[in-house]
Amino acid sequence: MLPDQLDVKVTSQPLHGSGVLRFVRECPPYRWAAGLCSVFGIQSRSLTVAVPYLWLLAFFLAPFLIVFKLSFSEILIAMPPYAPLYEMAEDGYLQITLHLENYSLLFQDDLYWKSYVSSLEIAIVSTMLTLMVGFPIAYGMARAPRPWRLPLMMMVILPFWTSFLIRVYAWIGILKPEGFLNMFLTWLGVIDEPLIILHTNIAVYIGIVYSYLPFMILPLYANLEKMDISLLEAAADLGCTPFKAFWKITFPLAMPGIIAGCFLVFIPAVGEFVIPDLLGGSSTLMIGKTLWAEFFNNRDWPLSSAVAVVLLLLLVVPIVWFQRLQAKREAQLN
Amino acid sequence: MAEASSQARKVWAPWNEPGAKPFVRIEGVTKKFGSFVAVDNISLDIYEREFYSLLGPSGCGKTTLLRMLAGFEMPSTGRIIIDGEDMSTVPPHKRPVNMMFQSYALFPHMTVEQNIAFGLKQDHLPKADIAERVERMINLVQLNKFAKRKPEQLSGGQKQRVALARSLAKKPKILLLDEPLGALDKKLREETQFELMNIQEKLGVTFIIVTHDQEEAMTVSSRIAVMNHGCVEQVATPSEIYEYPNSRLVAQFIGDVNIMESRIAEVLPDRARLNVVGIDAPVQTGRSVNAAPGEIAWVAIRPEKMVVSLTPPADTSVNCLSGVVWDIGYLGKLSVFHVRLEDKSIVTVAQTNRKRETERTITWEDKVYVTWSPDAAVVLLA
Structure with missing residues (x-):
């Protein structure tokens, strides 16, 4: 039986504790830290953002500035092997000597710009190849039955548990004239004499595609897995063949994943040293190899610093351009 | 039909x-x-x-x-x-x-x-x-x-x-x-x-x-x-x-319904008589039933097709249940009464609030009579 009226007493509960504890509970440190920030006109949100900024400052910007400073120096047979950038002159003046010949040499000696061009070419071709190999794998993973997905993902990541150097080195055994690949093809009867793959650019492409494939697959998989299958059903329902639906729906929607994967492969591939050194031939020009030779063989720290600075500019420019494009597209949307 | x-x-x-x-x-x-x-x-x-x-x-x-x-x-x-x-x-x-x-x-x-x-x-x-x-x-x-x-x-x-x-x-x-x-x-x-x-x-x-x-x-x-x-x-x-x-x-899935397990007493060409199991209340329907006397069937009546009243109807021998008001729901256009019968089962009756009134004439614990016309009851065999 329900009573005609319900008497509900609402009483405010007193906060437990007293003194310092109570003060901390009611006014925790993050709260007054935020309050302190707001006094100086800083939003507390910017404190959270500060963490990545500090990291980048310490481990990216500071080393870069050191390299940048080095690139204006001059080679010296000493330890360290470069001339100091500024000296205290006798009469209390600070003397700064900037050497620009490192940069001018990069443009005069065609070894360097050829290395850059060849690096970009190899990186672009191998990024495209990685995309062509990685997309079907990522697509298959994203469409696999749910319990299979995690094991498949593990299998993609598993090679990382072995040394990168050893994995690249193993390819020598596969690709060399008397290696596994040639033995297998000869046994099949496809070829009569061994294919020369090792110490050519083809071996470099194979090495880069193999090594960087996970970096392409993971962002693509993350993107494709999110895609709503009913979009493809809707396309089919509206008269679109499965092949066309792929190009009209799946591919455009996978674009962010494709771009992320391509950047993750392209950027390290441009500066790659180990793969061209182990698998490439003497004719394989890559800026990573050139930089190694300048730094370790010629001990020319200033010149190799200049090589590194120009490489960074070469990579930053397309990224900035891309981000601008993205921002423009977003602005158009709104 | x-x-x-x-x-x-x-x-x-x-x-x-x-x-x-x-x-x-x-x-x-x-x-x-x-x-x-x-x-x-x-x-x-x-x-x-x-x-x-x-x-x-x-x-x-x-x-x-x-x-x-x-x-x-x-x-x-x-x-x-x-x-x-x-x-x-x-x-x-x-x-x-x-x-x-x-x-x-x-x-x-x-x-x-x-x-x-x-x-x-x-x-x-x-x-x-x-x-x-x-x-x-x-x-x-x-x-x-x-x-x-x-x-x-x-x-x-x-x-x-x-x-x-x-x-x-x-x-x-x-x-x-x-x-x-x-x-x-x-x-x-x-x-x-x-x-x-x-x-x-x-x-x-x-x-x-x-x-x-x-x-x-x-x-x-x-x-x-x-x-x-x-x-x-x-x-x-x-x-x-x-x-x-x-x-x-189907009756339960579409709308609200009172379903009472009953035993068929008599089948005639134009009507049927049943007895609700447990309270032994006789029910008469307006259609014949395709079943034999003695079989179990279910009488289904929609809440809005029933009437609840404080005074007993003229004929309490058929299509009439008595009980006490267990609960009342006021929904604005409707009032829903939950009437508890002798065997403690609940019958739901919905009544349109035709008159404007804030004082209910029927309230909790009242003894009431629930009646319906023979057309209102549907006999379900499954």
Whole structure:
């Protein structure tokens, strides 16, 4: 039986504790830290953002500035092997000597710009190849039955548990004239004499595609897995063949994943040293190899610093351009 | 009877005409996923221009049946014939049906216009024709202001209208709607139900709608197929289903109902007498029953067809229960009384609040009488 009226007493509960504890509970440190920030006109949100900024400052910007400073120096047979950038002159003046010949040499000696061009070419071709190999794998993973997905993902990541150097080195055994690949093809009867793959650019492409494939697959998989299958059903329902639906729906929607994967492969591939050194031939020009030779063989720290600075500019420019494009597209949307 | 009255008033009801040809024939269709039978040997006929509802609780197989019509799933056995053509070997992109998805499935990288034009482009129509048709669809669903927007910039109701326009743009013979209004709030849903009915009437397209919302099915449908566990329980017009359900399951699924287990006492050509088990109350019905005396049957009476009163009726020997008021629900236009009988079972009675009054004449713990006319009771054998 329900009573005609319900008497509900609402009483405010007193906060437990007293003194310092109570003060901390009611006014925790993050709260007054935020309050302190707001006094100086800083939003507390910017404190959270500060963490990545500090990291980048310490481990990216500071080393870069050191390299940048080095690139204006001059080679010296000493330890360290470069001339100091500024000296205290006798009469209390600070003397700064900037050497620009490192940069001018990069443009005069065609070894360097050829290395850059060849690096970009190899990186672009191998990024495209990685995309062509990685997309079907990522697509298959994203469409696999749910319990299979995690094991498949593990299998993609598993090679990382072995040394990168050893994995690249193993390819020598596969690709060399008397290696596994040639033995297998000869046994099949496809070829009569061994294919020369090792110490050519083809071996470099194979090495880069193999090594960087996970970096392409993971962002693509993350993107494709999110895609709503009913979009493809809707396309089919509206008269679109499965092949066309792929190009009209799946591919455009996978674009962010494709771009992320391509950047993750392209950027390290441009500066790659180990793969061209182990698998490439003497004719394989890559800026990573050139930089190694300048730094370790010629001990020319200033010149190799200049090589590194120009490489960074070469990579930053397309990224900035891309981000601008993205921002423009977003602005158009709104 | 419903059939007699509909014929007398020339109501559009092709399913009652002997010569009418069904537009969609579902013939003995079964769909199994592994060992799970999602759809169990269903046969249905759906006629042109119908607004046909597949109604049932979630997991009853209604969506699977709809997806087989669209071609996303293939029947394990049986076949589907649309407009005289066997659909067994026809892939989804070649079927004369379009579907409005539960999630709307709008292409996020295309504007409203591009979404609506997508299906037309697949048919390689001339550009001018596409533009004209798209404009007509946008006018139909009143989205003129939003034509250049992308789906993420639209509200739920607007997305739903884009989805409708997109699925209607190709002038399908049949439009399949999968829980089309599920994501909308109640008020918008009610408005859209009427909008859907208007559009259906205007275009003359056959609509097949899947829903678990019985009110929605009642409002929009020409006929409803009530489904449960992969089987069809009953196919009838909304009023037939409500007034003459063929089983306890259908009666309980559509609206509120009091169901009392009874034993049949006497069967006559124009009426039947039963006794409610437990309280031994005699019930007389206005129709005969296809069962023998002594068998168990269930008397179903809708709450609004019962009357509750403080004074005993003239004849308390039949169609009359007595008990005490256990609970009262005031719903504004209705008051719902829960009356507790001798055997502690509860009967629900709904009464329209015709008079304006804040003081109830009947209140808790009152001894009351519940009565109904012989027509109100339906005898269910299952």
